[in-house]
Amino acid sequence: MKQFISVNDLITPSQPNIGAAINDLAKKALAYKANPMIDKALGANKRIGLLFLNPSLRTRLSTQVAAQNLGMEAIVFNVDKEGWALEFEEGAIMSGTTVEHIKDAAPIMGLYFDILAIRTFPGLQNRTDDYSEMYVNQFIKYAGVPVVSLESATLHPLQSFTDIITIQEDLLANPLTKKRPKVVLTWAPHVKPLPQCVANSFAEWINAWGEADFVITHPEGYALDEKFTKGATINQNQDEALADADYIYVKNWSTYHDYGKMYTNDPRWMLTKEKLALTNNAKVMHCLPVRRNVELSDEILDSPNSIVTQEAGNRVWAAQAVLAEILKTKK
Ligand code: CP
Numbered sequence: 001m002k003q004f005i006s007v008n009d010l011i012t013p014s015q016p017n018i019g020a021a022i023n024d025l026a027k028k029a030l031a032y033k034a035n036p037m038i039d040k041a042l043g044a045n046k047r048i049g050l051l052f053l054n055p056s057l058r059t060r061l062s063t064q065v066a067a068q069n070l071g072m073e074a075i076v077f078n079v080d081k082e083g084w085a086l087e088f089e090e091g092a093i094m095s096g097t098t099v100e101h102i103k104d105a106a107p108i109m110g111l112y113f114d115i116l117a118i119r120t121f122p123g124l125q126n127r128t129d130d131y132s133e134m135y136v137n138q139f140i141k142y143a144g145v146p147v148v149s150l151e152s153a154t155l156h157p158l159q160s161f162t163d164i165i166t167i168q169e170d171l172l173a174n175p176l177t178k179k180r181p182k183v184v185l186t187w188a189p190h191v192k193p194l195p196q197c198v199a200n201s202f203a204e205w206i207n208a209w210g211e212a213d214f215v216i217t218h219p220e221g222y223a224l225d226e227k228f229t230k231g232a233t234i235n236q237n238q239d240e241a242l243a244d245a246d247y248i249y250v251k252n253w254s255t256y257h258d259y260g261k262m263y264t265n266d267p268r269w270m271l272t273k274e275k276l277a278l279t280n281n282a283k284v285m286h287c288l289p290v291r292r293n294v295e296l297s298d299e300i301l302d303s304p305n306s307i308v309t310q311e312a313g314n315r316v317w318a319a320q321a322v323l324a325e326i327l328k329t330k331k
């Protein structure tokens with residue numbers, strides 16, 4: 001694997017089938033969960049730079065732990081708080097607030113590190129800018145080393161890979177009587193407009209995996225980019241969408257078409273016990289952090305149906321499997 005920006009980075013000449021590639025990598029991740037130190041020598045004398053332009057708890061810590069399990073040194077740099085303000089526009093006249101161009105900074109970081117991992121959030125002001133993924137693409141262009149997304153303007157691949165691992169793990173522990181699980185991505189209320197990246201990415205990965213009946217439910221006006229959702233059933237009636245669900249992925253996102261807006265935070269979209277009763281005793285997932293009793297109720301989060309802690313724990317094994325593949329490709 002040369003980089004990890006989207007699900008498409010799993011495709012290789014030896015494994016061109018994306019669904020099979022996801023399953024192969026998920027097996028490796030679960031093998032690391034069973035035996036975390038088995039590849040301790042793989043990353044010896046290697047270093048990863050974790051660059052944060054935005055806050056994080058899970059991504060930062062799980063990727064550090066994953067790197068250490070592979071024998072790599074991980075150095076965290078909170079660029080937003082501790083670094084020079086970076087300029088990403090080509091040809092910019094830097095007479096404003098930015099101090100250093102990515103064209104100058106990224107190659108230097110590429111000399112310090114064997115892998116660079118980057119978190120950047122969208123501005124939610126201009127869809128074309130955000131969906132161009134300029135920040136991540138400029139790092140890829142100038143760093144000269146493999147780049148891993150720790151969440152970008154439009155996607156969160158380490159989270160989505162984790163989500164599939166978690167579903168697979170749960171299916172192994174609790175087999176269904178039917179062949180394919182029903183997975184529902186439901187919009188949830190929030191107090192402010194959030195990026196679409198977790199929802200986009202979850203849709204992209206579940207569609208690519210191809211082993212679930214996938215339904216997305218959201219209020220009117222919240223349709224996501226079809227590039228990611230194509231293949232899913234869209235139903236704006238949440239109760240209908242939840243019927244017989246086996247896994248419910250709860251997430252808020254702002255509007256995509258009329259970009260970055262919050263049309264509603266209608267509490268009737270929050271998952272409750274009554275809504276869970278419509279499902280096949282569904283397991284409930286969320287990427288976290290979660291606004292309790294806004295996005296998800298205490299009664300759900302504190303119930304046995306919630307697998308959010310297991311899901312967050314699996315972030316380590318997803319990151320470890322991805323970093324290991326990159327290290328093997330680099331050798
Ligand atoms: N899910 C997730 O990415 O969490 P953090 O923002 O805390 O890293």
